[in-house]
Each structure stands twice: as C-alpha cells, then as structure tokens.
Amino acid sequence: MSEASWLQRNGFDRARLLFATRTALACCLAVVVAWAMGLEHPQWSGMSVWAASQTLRGQLLEKGFFRFAGTLIGTVVGVFLVLGMQLHPAIMVAGLAFWVGLCTWAGNLQRGLIAYGTVLAGYSASMVALLDTAHPDQVLHLGADRLATVLTGVLVATLAGYFFAGQGDAADLRARIRNLLADLLRHLAEPAGGGGALLSRMAALEESLDPHAAGSLRSRREVRACRAVLLAALPLLLRAEGAPPLPAPLAARLSDAAGARDRGDMADARRILENLPLDDCDDPGHLVQGLTGALRDWDAPEAADGATSTAPLVVLHRDWIGAREAALRAGGAMLLFGAIWLVTGWSLGPFMLLGLSVMISLFSTFENPARMMRYVGAGQALGVIAAILCHRLLWPxxxxxxxxxxxxxPFLMLAPILVAHRRTVLGATDYSMILLLMSQPHLPLQEGLSDILLRGVAILAAPLTAWVGYRLIYPVSLQRRRGHLVQMMLRDLAAIARDPQALARRPVWQARLYHRALRLVRISERLPGARDRALMQSLTILTLAHAVMRCHELVADPNTSAATRRAAQLVCRRLERIASSGDRTPRSLDRLARRLDGVDAQTLRRAASGLRQLPPIG
Structure with missing residues (x-):
C-alpha cells in the first residue's frame, strides 16, 4: 500500500500535511528569528506565519500584505485607545467596541483578502490595548514590538512558502467558462430543459473567481473580465426560460458559435455572435451585444484597447443587512463584556476580551460562524492543554x-497532523494560535499552575461567548443569508420601480441584480430543498425587473397612448411596495400585457406568472 493511499484511508490529506509541515517549520523559525532580534513577544511571529501562509502564490503575497497593513492600522488605533484609557478606562472600552464594530461592518461588505485585512485591523487594536493594561506607559514599545513581530512572521512565511506555492490554474478556469458558454449557446438554440443546471454551474464559477484575483492587478483584471462574461451570459439564459423558440437561422448560428467555442476557435465564435441575424428576432439585440463585448475583452483584451467596450458593468453584491447586524453584534458584545470587566476588575478579563474580539468579528464573515465556534473551541482547548503541558513539564x-x-x-509540530486530518482541520489553526499566545518565552518562570489554568479558562470563554452571540443576536446561518439576498433583491426591484431616472442607471441595477441572483443560487444549493426555490425567486425577480424597466420606457416614450402609460405607471406603483408588503397582485401586469404585443407582452405575462408562483419570502 502506498503512503498516499494509507493517508487517505485513515482520513489524512497528503497535500495539506505537506503544506502544514512547511508552515509549522516556518513558524518555529520565525519564533527563533524574532527572539534573536530581541523582540519581547517572539511567539507573535509564529502566529503571523500561520495567518499569512497560503497554498497559492498570489494569495500568499496578498494576505501577507493585508496581514501587515491591518496590523499597522490596528496598532495605531490601539495606541490611541490606551492613551485614552489614562483619562478614563471607559474611553478605551467604548472606543474598542466602536472600532471592532466598525471594522466588522466594513469587512462584511468586502470580498476576498481585503475583508480579512479590514477585520484584522479591528482585533489588532485589541492586542495592543488589552495585553498590557497594567503598563499603559509602555504602549508605544508594545505597539512597535507587535509590528516588528508581525513583519518578521510575514517575511518568513513569504520566503518559506513562495517557491512551494502554486500559481493557480487560470487555464482550467478559462476552459470551464468556455465549456459553459458553449453549452449555453446550444441551450439558447434548442431549449430542452437544463437551464437550472446551467445557472448552478454559472453560480459555482462566479464564486470560484475571487481566489484567482489575488496577487496582482493583472489577475484582478482577468477575474473582472471573467465575471463580466458570466453576468452578460445570465440574461441570455433567463431569456431562454419559458420564451418561444428562436427563429431557425438564428438558432443555427448560435449552434455554429457553440461549435467554434468547443474547437477553441474564440475569434470565429466571437465573429459569429457579432453577426447574428437579429432582424427576425423580437428580443432586443443588446443582450447579445453585451455578451460579445464581454467576450472581446476576455478573449482578446488587446482588441478592445482604444475601442468603446460594450461589456456589461460589474457591480458586486454587498450584504448591507448582514454587515449591519454583524457590527451591532460585535460592538455590543465588546461593550457589554468590557463593562463587566471594568466593574468586576477581573484580572484575566483582557484575555477574554481579546479572544472575543477575534471570534465575534473575524468569523462573522463565515457562512455559519456558530458552527465554526465548535471547531474553534475544540482547537483552542487542545492549544490550552498543550501550553499547560509545556509550561509545567518542560519549561521548568x-x-x-x-x-x-x-x-x-514538538508541540508546534503536532499542528500538521491536525491540519491534515479531516476531523480536526477546522480547529487546527486555533490550536497553534492559542499555544503560541500562551507561550511567551521568559525566565524566570513566574506563573503557577492556577494562573495558567485561569488564563486558559479566560481564553476558552471567548469562543463560547461568541457562539452564544451568533446563536441569539441576529442568528447567522445560510438561511438568514439567503433571506438577506432575497430581501435586497426585492428592495432593488422596489427602488427601480420608484425611481423615475431608473433608465439612466439601468446598467448598474442590472449588474447588481444579476450578481445577487448568482449568489442566491449558490447559497441555496447548500441548503436542502432550497435550490428550486432560489431558481424560481431569481427568475421571477429578474423578469420583474426587466418588466419594470420596460414600463419606464413606455412612460418616457411620447408615442405611448395615455391608457398604456397609466397602466405602466400602475405596475410601477404596485411593485414599489413589493419589498415591504410582499404585494403578490399580478393583475396590473396582466392588464398592461393585454395592451402590448410581441416580446413585451410575453415578458409581462411571464412576470405575472412568476409573481403568482413566487414562494414566500424569508
């Protein structure tokens, strides 16, 4: 039996084991280097190694940058908070609660590693403000030591991992998008079901883009071009759902374009799409033009230089509701337990607050943070046990x-085993972090067993408190995140109906709604029985948005009859209330459809039908 098969059969992942072993060795090296430099807290360098190490080169460089940048900002804020504490301790507690809440709010509105750096700026202030509250006069020294140890750890992690880290498989990503587009074009030519599966593939591809954007501006431009292609393809997919078949000449040309995509002849596929026979098609040609413009920028960016791009805008979904709730939860928890610490004077309160600032902010960006707290707590418990064993058995x-x-x-080198095994991987990093946090090398030893135990209890109280917060205060789950997405899509729809200038902002509205639809589908696929419901909600809301835009066009057209204009205005007024009252009255759409013909009537009838079948929101 080979080594790889033995590891796999026993629950270990060989690639993770190798990566974690390199990281653990780099962690040990960073601690030694930081100690040799005379830094007071060399163990913080090891913590930074675990935080900054990544398997992909671009992510390694970018996370190292945000690790240091976030620490720098947080350290500066922490210094000012300690200076404020000398006026009154409540200033430090209130300021820290506000800062952690603010960074949590901003981090939940961002994507990728910049979100990590933003949240890190919040709890880095805690590490400076809380770890040495008995000596506020030494805060500048503590801040400088924090920055130096983090920089040391980031440099060691980068040097140790750069040549082992992969570069990401951009070719595979492009191949997956090409295959999706070919299948989409065939689906448009001959709709025969399967639109939901294509939408699921599209949502999965969109979610996988962010890791490829890390590390360089070129990677970010590549990812933006890929996302523009997906957002341009989405309305074409939606058009095929329930629409009449396309004219035979147009369907044949779409099949030809799909074949060219299969052959890898991107130029021919783009040429076919740019010269489609749209005269006999009721659908507006701007949907195809948007896709061809996006493909031009994606397939041959040099061809788009100096030309006006017709690719759609890329406007990403931001969870404003979830960000507000996360900020209130984080800031409120820090304020409450900070006040308890001030009132009781518990000497280990700062350790509990420090851990809480990490648990209640960093993990709020996860899909299910309450579930993560169980693994985090288990990993931290192992770290506390290892630290106690090291302190009591070896360090004397x-x-x-x-x-x-x-x-x-030896205790640090246990981490790769935890990382590699499928049952312990989620808590492995926290094992290393807590072990290092509790293990500052210092002679002579001054802490007794009771002191170490109490410090461990204070640390373990943080994930337990955060778990309670995630369960009781704006409970975070995939169901709630899905509900937030639907609610924001409905708010967008209501805002489009309410805004008389909506046509001028049409590209922005459409791009945001398309991206939210993809996110909704992706999240719903992780919930049992929610996929079909998400597909129905996405299709209905996007169809309604298209219908509302058409109503605005009819109102603005001087050739529209007075009766048709009034009917279009009635549709807009009804849909203004869809987010607040959940108005399910499709009669206004039916009345307007009877006054129109062709694709306009079909769109409105589909919107009315979807509104009748729209599942309950929430």
Missing part, C-alpha cells in the same frame, strides 16, 4: 529562553 527544565523555544517545537 530550561536554562535559557532559547531552550524554552526549542522545547515548544
């Missing part, structure tokens, strides 16, 4: 601080 034998560090190494 050490004669120098270097010996203390070397005695810590």
């Amino acid at each position: 034998l050490a004669q120098t601080e270097l010996q203390q560090i070397l005695m810590l190494v």
Whole structure:
C-alpha cells in the first residue's frame, strides 16, 4: 500500500500535511528569528506565519500584505485607545467596541483578502490595548514590538512558502467558462430543459473567481473580465426560460458559435455572435451585444484597447443587512463584556476580551460562524492543554529562553497532523494560535499552575461567548443569508420601480441584480430543498425587473397612448411596495400585457406568472 493511499484511508490529506509541515517549520523559525532580534513577544511571529501562509502564490503575497497593513492600522488605533484609557478606562472600552464594530461592518461588505485585512485591523487594536493594561506607559514599545513581530512572521512565511506555492490554474478556469458558454449557446438554440443546471454551474464559477484575483492587478483584471462574461451570459439564459423558440437561422448560428467555442476557435465564435441575424428576432439585440463585448475583452483584451467596450458593468453584491447586524453584534458584545470587566476588575478579563474580539468579528464573515465556534473551541482547548503541558513539564527544565523555544517545537509540530486530518482541520489553526499566545518565552518562570489554568479558562470563554452571540443576536446561518439576498433583491426591484431616472442607471441595477441572483443560487444549493426555490425567486425577480424597466420606457416614450402609460405607471406603483408588503397582485401586469404585443407582452405575462408562483419570502 502506498503512503498516499494509507493517508487517505485513515482520513489524512497528503497535500495539506505537506503544506502544514512547511508552515509549522516556518513558524518555529520565525519564533527563533524574532527572539534573536530581541523582540519581547517572539511567539507573535509564529502566529503571523500561520495567518499569512497560503497554498497559492498570489494569495500568499496578498494576505501577507493585508496581514501587515491591518496590523499597522490596528496598532495605531490601539495606541490611541490606551492613551485614552489614562483619562478614563471607559474611553478605551467604548472606543474598542466602536472600532471592532466598525471594522466588522466594513469587512462584511468586502470580498476576498481585503475583508480579512479590514477585520484584522479591528482585533489588532485589541492586542495592543488589552495585553498590557497594567503598563499603559509602555504602549508605544508594545505597539512597535507587535509590528516588528508581525513583519518578521510575514517575511518568513513569504520566503518559506513562495517557491512551494502554486500559481493557480487560470487555464482550467478559462476552459470551464468556455465549456459553459458553449453549452449555453446550444441551450439558447434548442431549449430542452437544463437551464437550472446551467445557472448552478454559472453560480459555482462566479464564486470560484475571487481566489484567482489575488496577487496582482493583472489577475484582478482577468477575474473582472471573467465575471463580466458570466453576468452578460445570465440574461441570455433567463431569456431562454419559458420564451418561444428562436427563429431557425438564428438558432443555427448560435449552434455554429457553440461549435467554434468547443474547437477553441474564440475569434470565429466571437465573429459569429457579432453577426447574428437579429432582424427576425423580437428580443432586443443588446443582450447579445453585451455578451460579445464581454467576450472581446476576455478573449482578446488587446482588441478592445482604444475601442468603446460594450461589456456589461460589474457591480458586486454587498450584504448591507448582514454587515449591519454583524457590527451591532460585535460592538455590543465588546461593550457589554468590557463593562463587566471594568466593574468586576477581573484580572484575566483582557484575555477574554481579546479572544472575543477575534471570534465575534473575524468569523462573522463565515457562512455559519456558530458552527465554526465548535471547531474553534475544540482547537483552542487542545492549544490550552498543550501550553499547560509545556509550561509545567518542560519549561521548568530550561536554562535559557532559547531552550524554552526549542522545547515548544514538538508541540508546534503536532499542528500538521491536525491540519491534515479531516476531523480536526477546522480547529487546527486555533490550536497553534492559542499555544503560541500562551507561550511567551521568559525566565524566570513566574506563573503557577492556577494562573495558567485561569488564563486558559479566560481564553476558552471567548469562543463560547461568541457562539452564544451568533446563536441569539441576529442568528447567522445560510438561511438568514439567503433571506438577506432575497430581501435586497426585492428592495432593488422596489427602488427601480420608484425611481423615475431608473433608465439612466439601468446598467448598474442590472449588474447588481444579476450578481445577487448568482449568489442566491449558490447559497441555496447548500441548503436542502432550497435550490428550486432560489431558481424560481431569481427568475421571477429578474423578469420583474426587466418588466419594470420596460414600463419606464413606455412612460418616457411620447408615442405611448395615455391608457398604456397609466397602466405602466400602475405596475410601477404596485411593485414599489413589493419589498415591504410582499404585494403578490399580478393583475396590473396582466392588464398592461393585454395592451402590448410581441416580446413585451410575453415578458409581462411571464412576470405575472412568476409573481403568482413566487414562494414566500424569508
């Protein structure tokens, strides 16, 4: 039996084991280097190694940058908070609660590693403001030490991992998008079901784009072009759902374009799409033009230089509701337990607040943070146990601080095993973080067993408190995130209906709604039985948005009859209330459809039908 098969059969992942082993060795090296530099908290360098290490080169560079940038900003804020504490301790507690809440809010509105850096700026202030509250006069020294250790850890992680990290498979990503487009074109030519599966593939591809954007401006432009292609393809897919078949000449040309995509002849496929026979098609040609413009920028960006791009805008979904709730939860928890600390004077309160600032902010960006707290708590418990064993069994034998560090190494090298196994991977990083946090090399030893135990209890109280917060205060789950998405799509729809200038902002509205539809489908696929419901909601809301835009066009057209204009205005007024009252009255859409013909009537009838079948919101 080979080594790889033995590891796999016993629950270990060989690639994760190799990566974690390199990371653990780099962690040990960083602690030694930081100690040799004379830094007071060399263990923080090891923590930064675990935080900054990544398997892809672009992510490694970008996360290292945001690790240091977030720490720098948080350290500056932490210094000012400690200076404020000298006026009154409540200033520090209130300021820290506000800062952590603010960074949590901003981090939940962002994507990728910039979200990590933003949240990190929040709890980095805690590390400066809370770890040495008994000596506020030394805060500048503590801040400088924090920055130096983080920079040391980031540099060691980057140097140790750069040549082992992969570069990401951009070719595979492009191939998946090409295959999707070919299948989409065939589906448009001969609709025969399967639109839901295509939409699911599209949503999965969109979600996988962000990791490829890390590391360079070129990667970001590539990802933006890929996302523009997906957003341009989405309305064409929606057009095929329930619409009459396309004229035979147009369907044949779409099949030809799909064949060219299959052959890898991008230029021929684009040429076919740019010269489609649209004269006999009722659908507006701007949908196809949007796709061809996006493909031009994606397939041959040099061809678009100096030309006006017809690719659609890329406007990403931001969870404003979830961000507000996360900020209130994080800021409120920090304020409450900070006040308890001030009133009780508990000496280990700062350790509890420090852990809470991480748990209640960083993990709020996860899909199910309450579930993550169970794994985090288990990993931290193992870290506390390992730290106690090291402190009580080995460190009393050490004669120098270097010996203390070397005695810590075997415990640090247990982390790769935890990372590699499928049952312990989610808590493995927290094991290392807590072990390092509790293991500052220092002689002579001053802490007794009771002191270490109490510090461990204070640390473990943080994930437990955060778990309670995630369960009781604006409970975070995939169901709620899905509900937020639907609610924001309905708010967008109501805002489009309400805004008389909606036509001028049509590209922005459409791009945001398309991206939210993809996110809704992707999240719903992780919930049992929610996929079909999400497809229905997405299709209905996007069809309604298209119908509302057409109503605005009819109102603005001087050739529209007075009766038709009034009917279009009635549709807009009814849909203005869809987000607040859940208005399910499609009669106004039916009345307007009877006054129109062709694709306009079909769109309105589909919107009315979808409104009748729209599942309950929530």
